[in-house]
Amino acid sequence: MNLVAIIDQYLHEDVMIAFSGGVDSTLLLKMAVEASKRYHTHVYAVTIQTALHPVMEADEAKQIAEELGAIHKVIHVDELEGAGIENNPVDRCYLCKKYMFTKVKELAHSLGISTILEGTNADDLKQYRPGIKAIKESGLHSPLLEANMTKKEIRELAATYGLKAANKPSSPCLATRFPYHTLLNYEEMRKVEKIEDYLHTYGFYNVRARIHNDIVRLEIDQDAFMKCMDKRQEIVLFIEELGYDYVTLDLEGFRSGSQDIKLEEK
Numbered sequence: 001m002n003l004v005a006i007i008d009q010y011l012h013e014d015v016m017i018a019f020s021g022g023v024d025s026t027l028l029l030k031m032a033v034e035a036s037k038r039y040h041t042h043v044y045a046v047t048i049q050t051a052l053h054p055v056m057e058a059d060e061a062k063q064i065a066e067e068l069g070a071i072h073k074v075i076h077v078d079e080l081e082g083a084g085i086e087n088n089p090v091d092r093c094y095l096c097k098k099y100m101f102t103k104v105k106e107l108a109h110s111l112g113i114s115t116i117l118e119g120t121n122a123d124d125l126k127q128y129r130p131g132i133k134a135i136k137e138s139g140l141h142s143p144l145l146e147a148n149m150t151k152k153e154i155r156e157l158a159a160t161y162g163l164k165a166a167n168k169p170s171s172p173c174l175a176t177r178f179p180y181h182t183l184l185n186y187e188e189m190r191k192v193e194k195i196e197d198y199l200h201t202y203g204f205y206n207v208r209a210r211i212h213n214d215i216v217r218l219e220i221d222q223d224a225f226m227k228c229m230d231k232r233q234e235i236v237l238f239i240e241e242l243g244y245d246y247v248t249l250d251l252e253g254f255r256s257g258s259q260d261i262k263l264e265e266k
Contacts, residue, residue: 003031003147003157007117010141011035011043015115016108017070018101019045020053021061024119024144024151026068026165027158032117033069045070046107048100050077051186052173054193064165075103080184088175088182090130096173097134105138116140123151127256169206170256178211191242198238202231206254214245222253 007028017032019025025045032043045065049058058074065072079085083099085092101116108116118135120142125132135142144154158166174189188211195209195216204227208219216239220228228235228249236247 001147003143003149004035006143006146007031007035008038010115010117010143011039011041013115014042014044014111014113015117016044016046016104016111016113018104018116018118018140019047019061019065019070019072020119021047021057021064021165021168022119022170023155023158023163023165023168024121026064026163026168027154027161028117028119028143029065029070030068030158030161030163043070044073044108044111044113046073046075046104048077048103049074050079050100050173051189052079052096052175053171054174054197057171073107075100075107077103080186085175086184088178088180088184090180092130092175092180094130094134096175097131098138101134101138101140118142120145121151121154122148172256177209182211194242195239199235202227204228206256208254209239210250211244215248216244216246217248217250219250219252219254225249225253 011032015032017025017029019029029043029045036043045061047058047061047065062072062074077100079096079099083095085095089095104116108114116139118140120132120135121144124145149157155166174192175184177192178184178188192209192211196207199207199209199218199220204220204224206219206221210217210219218228218235239247
């Protein structure tokens with residue numbers, strides 16, 4: 001069954017979509033809104049406002065949802081306390097997703113909605129993704145995964161729809177920048193956000209600032225290494241002014257989920 005047919009089967013009634021504004025959920029929302037026009041139903045896009053993600057992402061999600069014609073809702077949460085993940089446990093993603101989906105389901109129930117969709121794709125199954133367990137336990141549906149779509153295919157389809165998010169880099173929660181069993185706090189996460197935003201101003205596409213105590217380990221695409229060296233002094237000065245003693249460039253380059261590599265090997 002293709003993606004259009006899969007989404008159509010859910011849109012015979014009003015649905016809610018867990019919406020981050022990334023390429024996966026944006027494509028899903030776009031196609032769901034198109035399907036809703038055929039069935040005269042409504043699509044609610046719900047964004048979680050969280051301190052574990054950059055503030056601007058929630059603002060962008062709101063703008064995108066409204067442009068696509070969805071009814072946008074925002075849920076404010078404090079995952080560190082609410083989900084019990086202050087110590088960054090290995091199952092952090094599961095605990096956090098479980099907590100957030102509980103909030104999404106509560107909102108859906110208040111609106112009389114029984115079907116909730118989200119944007120997991122086929123590539124997500126190839127990496128350490130404990131949050132997928134929470135998706136299954138919470139009864140959410142994953143149309144992109146049902147269609148066995150990869151990230152590359154999703155970006156290509158999003159581009160054919162003219163969606164700005166087609167080339168938007170992935171942006172997992174800021175807790176992923178810290179080693180497991182590290183005490184998380186919002187001040188340090190805001191520093192990470194500042195570092196990555198600063199690097200984006202130089203045109204770096206994929207950026208991760210991994211924190212190891214007083215060391216910042218930068219991950220960028222390997223073809224951007226020389227550019228990084230050209231801006232080395234400015235970058236080091238900016239990061240040191242935030243209170244870190246050492247700045248390193250990871251020679252393996254950008255790797256999504258690099259903090260989980262040892263877990264995957266086990």
